[in-house]
Amino acid sequence: MSGWSPDRIPDQHGRRFVITGANSGLGAETAAVLAARGARVTLACRNLEKAAVVADRIGSAATVAHLDLADLSSVREFAGTVDAVDVLINNAGVMALPLRRTADGFEMQMGTNHLGHFALTGLLLPKLTERVVTLSSLAHLGGSVRVDDLNWERRRYNRWAAYGDSKLANLVFAQELARRITAAGSSLRSVVAHPGYAATELMGHSETPVDYLMKAGALLRVGQPADQGALPSLYAATADVPNGSYWGPSLVLRGGPSPARYRSIVDDQSVRDKLWAVSEKLTGVTVDVPA
Template identity: 75%
Template sequence: MSDRPTAGLPDQSGRTWVITGANSGLGAEIARAAAAAGADVTLACRNLDKAERVAGRIGASARVAHLDLADLGSVRDFAAGVEPFDVLVNNAGVMALPHRRTADGFEMQMGTNHLGHFALTGLLLPRVRERIVIMSSLAQNWGRIHADDLNWERRRYNRWAAYGDSKLANTVFGRELARRLTQSGSPVRAVLAHPGYTSTGLMGQSETPVDYLMKAGAMLRVGQPAAQGALPALFAATADVPNGSYWGPNRVLRGTPSRARYRAAADDQRVRDRLWSASEELTGVTFDV
């Protein structure tokens, strides 16, 4: 995928991937493509019935394991059963939900999209051999990091602002993880990606007027199918790209993988440090980097 990312992945024979949220949409396409290139894939999912159907279509190289990122107990149970592997793809997510709380009392979007993945990555890091891919979103462009109120306890809740905050947190976390990996001399790389405007099951479920815009976008084919939206993450997972780099569609909303722009906040060390400290405190997970 170095110069023609749509032509297929490099040979993944003998390598193992763990992909969160692989029961549908982008995660399912990432799992399918990795397995088609020869990898063994673990579909780490909350909905086991859907995950089993995806695994059945992939074949013997796919296995399913239960993971609910909105429950740190589930995250720890999953991590305890994982053997050393090559690629972790932090793909699972929720979008624009009504105000809800995780099993641990976190705001659901921050808890699932960022804090769950933060804890998972920290617990699995000693067993990752090569690459961590963190899926962000164009929504990071309207997010803010309120490190002293990640869980919307002092602010009036807004579902779209909460989603943007969680995706900016993904970007900030990925950039800081890459810095710490480099500083510690680790061979593991943390690389970020976003899928542009991709039609998945997340779209049109917010119960707000934005749903109509998303449906219109899908009808007018402004976006792209999930198989195309998965390409930046697949590129980030397999190409020889810099640690901490960010990849998305070359035409922003759709297209083939190219370097993408992210918010300046993701390179503000004060923002990074405050988010990292708050995430450690909330999850109880620290990183060995």
């Protein structure tokens, strides 16, 4: 699939996509391509001003809705406005922030990247007709699933480790969701993607020297621009891919969509069960897969 491009996406007329964090970067590029292929796209964003600019550029196929994944009341409010959706793309994320907490007291990266999307997916699952696409990251390779301290209340905080934890949680959740979908005999799919090294607004907020290294990498084109970084998630959202499949750039950091590998811990059932249970407890959302 290394030569795959968006012009190979089938006609998307009649399909509705909800894309979190579509006010910039990968989410904005994903929304624009899907709309160009005929889809209706809902830009579910915290920053409505930026989202409006993207929606204006896309045209009438795009609508903007407020969603703050760092506030479970906002997640519930948004989910209540959705009647039916074909594809949910869990795209939004924050990276390597200094220690901050969500409205519900979660560590900001775990709260936004995983727990917010866990709750949103659970609330929208009964309204979903086709698939959930969850964005992970190569950073999951350095993550851990500490269910006894998911929100960094006991450990000395490390912003990069916390980011890795959240992206590993994305993968563990998405793959366990895929298993439960199969067990329920459902026609839904849970698919995962990662963008490789993509130059987006996600970079540059760690307030450490690493920000300069990442920006230098983007300038030197070590990775790829946002429109190329969006290819794996676009492929995962529109192609006839298997439930539980994982997609990333063919050259790892860049390139067209290709099957990707993840750490073996993602397939550890005890880890999956523990993360699922603590996620339900913290969010108050029970995620049931409809048959």
